[in-house]
Amino acid sequence: MTSPEKLQNRLESVFNSQEIKTAADGIPAQFTVYPENRQHICELVKLAVADGLTLIPMGSGSRINSAGEFDIAVSTSKLNEQMEHSPADMVATIPTGTAFTTAQSALRKHHQRIALDPPVNDSSTIGGIVSTNDWGTLRHRYGTAKNSILATTIVNGDGKIVKAGAKVVKNVSGYDLNKLYIGARGSLGILLDVTFRLHPLPEQIQTGIIRCDSLDEALLAASTCSRLPLNVESVELTKSSDWEVTATIAGSSETRKIVEESVAENVSWNSESGKSTTKHKVGIYYVKASIPKSKLKLFLKSVSYFDSLSLWSLPNVGVCRLSFEDAVQLTRISASVESSGGFMEVEQQPANSHFPRWLITPPGLEWMRRIKSVLDPHGIFAPGILGEDL
Amino acid sequence: MSKPSDNSQLIRNFSEILGSEQILTDPADRIVYECDGLVLNKRMPDVVVLPRTTEEIAAIVKICNQHDVPYLARGAGTGLSGGAVAYNGGVILQLSRMNQILEIDYDDEIAVVQPGVVNIQLSDLTTEAGYHFAPDPSSQKACTIGGNVAENAGGPHTLKYGVTTDHILGLTMVMPDGSVETFGGRCEDIPGYDLVGLMVGSEGTLGIVTEITARLTMNPKTVQTFLAVYDSIESASRAITQIIAAGIIPAALELIDSLVIEAVEKHMKLGFPTDAEAVLLIEIDGAPQQLADEAEHIEKICQESGVRKFRQAQDEQERQDLWRGRKESVGALGKITQAFYTNDGVVPRSKLPEIVRRDIEIGKKYGLRVAHLCHAGDGNIHPIILYNPDEEQEVKAALAVSEEILKTCVELGGSLTGEHGIGTEKRETFGLMFTDDDQEQMMRIRTVFNPDELLNPGKIFPIGARCGEAKINKTISRGRWL
Numbered sequence: 001m002t003s004p005e006k007l008q009n010r011l012e013s014v015f016n017s018q019e020i021k022t023a024a025d026g027i028p029a030q031f032t033v034y035p036e037n038r039q040h041i042c043e044l045v046k047l048a049v050a051d052g053l054t055l056i057p058m059g060s061g062s063r064i065n066s067a068g069e070f071d072i073a074v075s076t077s078k079l080n081e082q083m084e085h086s087p088a089d090m091v092a093t094i095p096t097g098t099a100f101t102t103a104q105s106a107l108r109k110h111h112q113r114i115a116l117d118p119p120v121n122d123s124s125t126i127g128g129i130v131s132t133n134d135w136g137t138l139r140h141r142y143g144t145a146k147n148s149i150l151a152t153t154i155v156n157g158d159g160k161i162v163k164a165g166a167k168v169v170k171n172v173s174g175y176d177l178n179k180l181y182i183g184a185r186g187s188l189g190i191l192l193d194v195t196f197r198l199h200p201l202p203e204q205i206q207t208g209i210i211r212c213d214s215l216d217e218a219l220l221a222a223s224t225c226s227r228l229p230l231n232v233e234s235v236e237l238t239k240s241s242d243w244e245v246t247a248t249i250a251g252s253s254e255t256r257k258i259v260e261e262s263v264a265e266n267v268s269w270n271s272e273s274g275k276s277t278t279k280h281k282v283g284i285y286y287v288k289a290s291i292p293k294s295k296l297k298l299f300l301k302s303v304s305y306f307d308s309l310s311l312w313s314l315p316n317v318g319v320c321r322l323s324f325e326d327a328v329q330l331t332r333i334s335a336s337v338e339s340s341g342g343f344m345e346v347e348q349q350p351a352n353s354h355f356p357r358w359l360i361t362p363p364g365l366e367w368m369r370r371i372k373s374v375l376d377p378h379g380i381f382a383p384g385i386l387g388e389d390l
Numbered sequence: 391m392s393k394p395s396d397n398s399q400l401i402r403n404f405s406e407i408l409g410s411e412q413i414l415t416d417p418a419d420r421i422v423y424e425c426d427g428l429v430l431n432k433r434m435p436d437v438v439v440l441p442r443t444t445e446e447i448a449a450i451v452k453i454c455n456q457h458d459v460p461y462l463a464r465g466a467g468t469g470l471s472g473g474a475v476a477y478n479g480g481v482i483l484q485l486s487r488m489n490q491i492l493e494i495d496y497d498d499e500i501a502v503v504q505p506g507v508v509n510i511q512l513s514d515l516t517t518e519a520g521y522h523f524a525p526d527p528s529s530q531k532a533c534t535i536g537g538n539v540a541e542n543a544g545g546p547h548t549l550k551y552g553v554t555t556d557h558i559l560g561l562t563m564v565m566p567d568g569s570v571e572t573f574g575g576r577c578e579d580i581p582g583y584d585l586v587g588l589m590v591g592s593e594g595t596l597g598i599v600t601e602i603t604a605r606l607t608m609n610p611k612t613v614q615t616f617l618a619v620y621d622s623i624e625s626a627s628r629a630i631t632q633i634i635a636a637g638i639i640p641a642a643l644e645l646i647d648s649l650v651i652e653a654v655e656k657h658m659k660l661g662f663p664t665d666a667e668a669v670l671l672i673e674i675d676g677a678p679q680q681l682a683d684e685a686e687h688i689e690k691i692c693q694e695s696g697v698r699k700f701r702q703a704q705d706e707q708e709r710q711d712l713w714r715g716r717k718e719s720v721g722a723l724g725k726i727t728q729a730f731y732t733n734d735g736v737v738p739r740s741k742l743p744e745i746v747r748r749d750i751e752i753g754k755k756y757g758l759r760v761a762h763l764c765h766a767g768d769g770n771i772h773p774i775i776l777y778n779p780d781e782e783q784e785v786k787a788a789l790a791v792s793e794e795i796l797k798t799c800v801e802l803g804g805s806l807t808g809e810h811g812i813g814t815e816k817r818e819t820f821g822l823m824f825t826d827d828d829q830e831q832m833m834r835i836r837t838v839f840n841p842d843e844l845l846n847p848g849k850i851f852p853i854g855a856r857c858g859e860a861k862i863n864k865t866i867s868r869g870r871w872l
Contacts, residue, residue: 087635088631088635143552146584146587147556156827164832168768168808173805173824174828175832175835176555176588178587180835183584200637229612230680292575341576343581362580362582363572363575367585372583375834386581
């Protein structure tokens with residue numbers, strides 16, 4: 001690793017002093033650079049190539065969650081760029097440093113939205129969400145960023161600006177490199193902007209919470225909700241002390257009666273979107289798991305007896321978030337996921353814990369390594385951030 | 391592949407792993423494979439093999455590598471961009487015998503199929519259980535799911551349900567080094583780079599798909615289909631823009647113009663109004679209450695945009711007839727023209743009125759009629775240029791019209807192709823959309839998987855003057871499927 005003094009001198013040869021800061025706590029780098037334009041990012045990449053430096057792209061830094069250490073964190077949050085929104089096309093190209101809530105507020109004025117609702121705070125950026133392919137309740141109906149992103153622009157491993165996709169809702173021109181960049185955690189380049197397919201904002205939302213006595217009952221309620229002749233935005237299943245199913249439906253209060261007649265008589269209603277993604281308590285370990293839907297019940301049953309486990313799932317998708325305190329539980333959960341034919345990622349763990357991000361090796365790992373080696377030929381982009389040499 | 395002796399050894403090697411009925415060498419057999427939907431640029435493969443298993447494909451690929459022979463996989467050959475043609479000679483792996491639906495799992499809501507399964511067969515088999523395979527290209531009665539994966543196929547209902555890439559969870563593939571790999575799986579999230587997402591739409595240039603894990607989609611609970619009749623194609627296209635801008639996402643939103651209506655009525659007599667300049671075929675599905683609101687809103691927009699008549703299909707038979715008119719309309723064009731050249735471009739949806747107007751102007755400039763059949767809700771246009779193939783001037787004019795239309799699509803912020811792929815047809819126009827640096831980034835990916843470019847060579851990327859002015863490939867698509 002380059003000494004801080006030498007690194008600072010090198011950075012000052014490219015950037016003005018306002019663009020360079022000592023990295024804040026939690027950012028795994030010596031310095032954070034806030035380039036004010038795209039050309040500065042290209043120059044920084046070229047500098048990294050020349051000096052053998054490592055870069056970790058970031059927005060606000062809230063989602064980095066890396067045990068690795070890098071030379072420079074590159075924030076896109078100070079790029080002086082504006083969102084391009086075409087309401088009539090229901091498409092928006094958004095600079096990645098834009099705060100997610102800011103983008104959604106702007107879109108809301110046109111009754112549109114990005115159909116993603118991952119857990120966010122006010123500083124969470126578009127780039128951070130896309131780079132981690134994070135998701136929330138709306139995944140039930142709209143999928144993830146992979147289903148919404150139409151085009152991307154990145155700075156690649158040669159310090160060149162390259163684009164993929166097109167700013168239209170249908171396109172099959174060339175390889176879909178967008179898919180590689182989404183969820184790559186910045187390991188293939190620095191995302192500059194992302195073009196989203198937008199969706200209409202529902203005029204009214206009804207959110208009903210159904211308390212259940214058992215997992216079986218909860219899964220049946222969730223399944224019934226998913227199949228209702230309504231515009232079901234999401235169906236969540238949670239367990240802290242009890243099992244709960246939260247159904248979010250786009251429509252008027254008349255839809256409540258249909259749920260009550262078809263699913264359960266006792267439903268607690270409100271008119272806000274489901275917020276279960278932020279409801280689970282913050283655990284020391286934070287894990288995402290994906291399970292074949294037919295095995296979900298068995299998996300949930302196997303982990304539901306764990307102490308102090310907070311569990312949140314989209315049963316119709318077969319994905320879960322789990323938070324817990326005990327490292328032993330992580331090993332047991334991993335075994336249960338693997339025996340179900342699923343996969344998982346460790347999103348967060350205590351500072352003194354050193355589990356790899358992936359406890360179950362994904363298929364195609366060697367091809368992923370080869371992709372990394374050609375798109376990041378100098379190994380400058382967050383080496384190892386995904387684990388397994390990626 | 392120019393030396394007969396080389397062929398002989400190659401065929402002997404194939405004979406060691408395949409039965410004689412799985413190897414086609416007679417020109418009378420091979421001529422079937424000289425083109426796909428792109429008919430003017432033909433090249434017969436030197437050998438056609440018909441494997442039945444993943445293992446046979448892996449062995450064939452290794453033999454091709456040993457002989458340094460180009461090869462490619464082919465499904466039904468319904469593609470329109472020349473993607474399944476052996477322009478460099480070599481071997482075609484015809485996958486039609488790999489046509490088994492291996493598994494349907496309604497608990498996981500997936501099907502595992504071989505690549506030669508015809509698209510509609512999967513929906514036919516699952517419809518009683520309340521499911522279907524969502525991508526529905528108009529060739530769905532013939533095209534294969536393997537081909538859908540290669541081209542990232544669309545169709546009318548992808549407006550709401552997404553294209554093929556949104557419905558594929560896992561792939562088993564034979565890689566160009568002859569290895570067999572599995573990407574993705576039966577669950578939604580696989581850690582790491584999305585290799586399945588990369589493979590879908592890569593036009594058969596990164597590997598050969600031998601098994602597909604496809605997502606099954608629940609059939610809609612309620613469907614309503616409408617026909618909106620217009621005296622002006624611009625008014626019709628303006629209505630489309632306004633429907634989308636109003637935040638309504640129909641299941642399908644198709645535009646059919648007067649030339650196509652004329653052909654359909656001459657061919658099928660389904661009751662489309664022959665005096666209309668355009669009709670919109672609009673389908674909405676979902677919750678009944680929502681449908682009532684949407685239908686009312688759509689009708690209001692259509693009225694405000696000058697619709698002459700707006701009617702709902704009264705029963706399933708009428709609905710099926712309307713869709714038959716749409717899906718079989720291209721085949722009907724033979725009733726009004728000797729030949730036609732189908733384009734596939736995309737524009738931002740707000741530019742639909744402009745591109746339709748400019749298409750017609752471009753056609754008039756060259757003295758040709760341009761018919762329109764569009765997945766209009768997606769901004770995906772299919773201008774169909776009518777011409778006489780026996781008149782050299784008309785052939786040249788058709789090519790010129792095509793070139794101008796594609797350039798106009800890109801100028802308006804759109805794309806060269808929404809669902810047909812680049813193939814060879816549009817590879818020389820690739821530079822209209824992507825800079826050399828953009829292309830280099832993609833070609834690095836091809837180098838990872840297909841370093842010798844023996845697998846499906848000459849597709850997608852321009853050959854020769856990559857940095858120069860882009861040129862249209864001088865071929866004409868038969869344009870059967872849209």
